[in-house]
Amino acid sequence: MIRVSIPSQLIAYTDGATRVEAEGATVAAILDDLDRRYPGLKFRVVDEQDRIRRHMRIFVGDTEAKHVDVPLSNAAELLIFGALSGG
Amino acid sequence: MTHAIQLLVGTRKGAWIHTSDAGRGRWSLEGPLFLGQIINHFVRDPRDGRTMLMAASTGHLGPTILRSTDGGKTWAEASRPPAFPKGDPHGRAVDHSFWLEPGHADEPGVWWAGTSPPALFRSADGGDIWEGVAGLNEHPQVLDWFPPEAGTPDGAILNQVVVDPRDARHMYLATCSAGVLETTDQGATWRPLNQNVRCDFLPDPYPEFGQDSHFIALAPTDPDRIWQQNHCGIYRLDRPGERWERIGEAMPRDIGDIGFTIIPHARDRETAWVWPMDGTEVWPRVSPGGRPAAYRTRDGGASWTRQDRGFPAEQGWFTVKRQAFCGDAADPIGLYLGTTGGEIWMSGDEGESWRQIAAHLPEIYSVTAVPAG
Numbered sequence: 001m002i003r004v005s006i007p008s009q010l011i012a013y014t015d016g017a018t019r020v021e022a023e024g025a026t027v028a029a030i031l032d033d034l035d036r037r038y039p040g041l042k043f044r045v046v047d048e049q050d051r052i053r054r055h056m057r058i059f060v061g062d063t064e065a066k067h068v069d070v071p072l073s074n075a076a077e078l079l080i081f082g083a084l085s086g087g
Numbered sequence: 088m089t090h091a092i093q094l095l096v097g098t099r100k101g102a103w104i105h106t107s108d109a110g111r112g113r114w115s116l117e118g119p120l121f122l123g124q125i126i127n128h129f130v131r132d133p134r135d136g137r138t139m140l141m142a143a144s145t146g147h148l149g150p151t152i153l154r155s156t157d158g159g160k161t162w163a164e165a166s167r168p169p170a171f172p173k174g175d176p177h178g179r180a181v182d183h184s185f186w187l188e189p190g191h192a193d194e195p196g197v198w199w200a201g202t203s204p205p206a207l208f209r210s211a212d213g214g215d216i217w218e219g220v221a222g223l224n225e226h227p228q229v230l231d232w233f234p235p236e237a238g239t240p241d242g243a244i245l246n247q248v249v250v251d252p253r254d255a256r257h258m259y260l261a262t263c264s265a266g267v268l269e270t271t272d273q274g275a276t277w278r279p280l281n282q283n284v285r286c287d288f289l290p291d292p293y294p295e296f297g298q299d300s301h302f303i304a305l306a307p308t309d310p311d312r313i314w315q316q317n318h319c320g321i322y323r324l325d326r327p328g329e330r331w332e333r334i335g336e337a338m339p340r341d342i343g344d345i346g347f348t349i350i351p352h353a354r355d356r357e358t359a360w361v362w363p364m365d366g367t368e369v370w371p372r373v374s375p376g377g378r379p380a381a382y383r384t385r386d387g388g389a390s391w392t393r394q395d396r397g398f399p400a401e402q403g404w405f406t407v408k409r410q411a412f413c414g415d416a417a418d419p420i421g422l423y424l425g426t427t428g429g430e431i432w433m434s435g436d437e438g439e440s441w442r443q444i445a446a447h448l449p450e451i452y453s454v455t456a457v458p459a460g
Contacts, residue, residue, distance in 0.1 A: 007147075009145065009147045009148055010148070039164075039166070040151065040164045040166075043149050043151070043168065043170065044148035044149045044151065045148070045149070046149075047149060047170075047180035047181070048170040048171050048172070048173055048175075048180050048181070049171075049173060049174075049175065049178055049179075049180050050173070051180065053147070053148070053149050055146060055147040056147055056148070082147040082148075083147065
């Protein structure tokens, strides 16, 4: 299981939880697993062409994942952030 | 006879519901709903009176559709919001849904959505599951009609879907880069309908397509009459005619005929209202001269009358966006508009006088009026 950090923008999906766990060998697989348990979450983070949305950032450990095919080998944590946006 | 009205208000920072008493004199503001979400459109289904949809996104998160089936008491997210197929040959992804349109009265549960980038989506189950309309989204000319680089500051949009109340197969779209498109087979095939509509911003000022059609409306008592507020003027088309007439030529020269929206009278085919915006030089898109006013025609656009009683006489720099001006069907007609400064104004006497009925809201993107209930 991978620990996943959920940003405030998405806690409406996780019933308020900011830390959850998910299974998967890639960022995409983790997001798919999250979407099974929290329907709708994935589409708010990546678009229908599997591109990470412009104002969302995903880190595997301390390395930013620029696409969803990044593997999670040995990583214990995936962090999702809402990047700078708004005003 | 007037009755209680609900205004469904979508803003850049959430949604509100503003409800009147039967005389439309006293108003009560409820909200916010979904504080911080960008609500481009907030619509109630006239067929069942209780299904409500919002086109939503946020600064961070991708787009979705929010649904209520109990008149706004409870809300849930659409199971499958509008999205292009994975592997779309043009690489498109929906940035936001902009327009939500209940389908024909004979097709309960059908809804239409227009998006940015421009595309058309259909739901057959009250807005829960959405499918792309291939006849438009995969049309061989789709990139000619909707060039990726064209469009508004918020991106290119399919900004309106209009269904002929006499025929569910007959629909119009208003778009920011192909003007008006028409289908007579419910979206399987489309053709431009832009004869004599000007494009000040293209080498050929009267192209087959390329126009920026801000808003179109069918006259409720005569759906063959189409009113259009275009980026380049106010027009009218009486079908089966094909050639638009620039009725904005009759507007005062110092006001011009640029704006975002046009509202037809619910019962009189000759009457409509516009809200002019400054379209000079760098296109400020504010009330011309800082003096807000609606203009009304009662003769099909042959002449226009200024209606500014109640609005600031000076230093009023309102902008009213294309979904933020509407009317009800009461007698007399009530008119409602929301401003980019977060104010809602109404007229209970068909535009003769105006008063502010809400203030201090976020930038208003849409206002729709429905009977309260």
